[in-house]
Amino acid sequence: MKFSFEVGHEEKHTVEFEFNQFLGNLSIKVDGNDRIRDFRTLSFKLMKTYEFEVGNEEKHQVKIEKIRKLILAGFRKTKYKVYIDGILSKEYEGK
Numbered sequence: 001m002k003f004s005f006e007v008g009h010e011e012k013h014t015v016e017f018e019f020n021q022f023l024g025n026l027s028i029k030v031d032g033n034d035r036i037r038d039f040r041t042l043s044f045k046l047m048k049t050y051e052f053e054v055g056n057e058e059k060h061q062v063k064i065e066k067i068r069k070l071i072l073a074g075f076r077k078t079k080y081k082v083y084i085d086g087i088l089s090k091e092y093e094g095k
Contacts (some may be wrong), residue, residue, distance in 0.1 A: 001094045007084055011058040019066065021078060021095050028064070030054055046070060061085055 004016040016029040019040075028036040028050060036050050051063045063083040069076040080092040 001078065001080065001092065003080070003090075003092050005082060005090055007054045007060050007062060008058050011055050013054045015054065015062060017064060017080070019078075026066075028052070043068075 001021065002016075002018045004014055007013045007015055013031050015035075016032075017027075019026045024040045026036070026038040026040055027034065030052075035052055038048075038050075040048065046068055048066045049063060050066070051061065054060050054062050061084070063086075065081040065083075067079040067081070069078070077093050077095055081088060082090040082092075
């Protein structure tokens with residue numbers, strides 16, 4: 001699954017999210033620079049949350065929730081929710 005979105009009004013930043021559901025590699029970049037790297041292969045939790053701050057003068061809190069299915073998660077679509085400053089901004093679903 002791969003998606004990107006913009007954060008900010010006057011000071012714009014691009015957040016890129018990429019997760020390989022079969023290999024477990026997860027990457028979150030801000031303006032092309034690595035912000036979060038994770039490796040997820042076996043997890044008993046249905047939701048994993050990634051939180052970080054974006055911006056220099058105009059700061060925003062970004063939270064991405066990765067919500068997986070209970071059974072055969074590697075073969076089913078995962079839901080992703082993006083929150084900016086505590087407000088649900090976008091939802092994505094895919095593999």
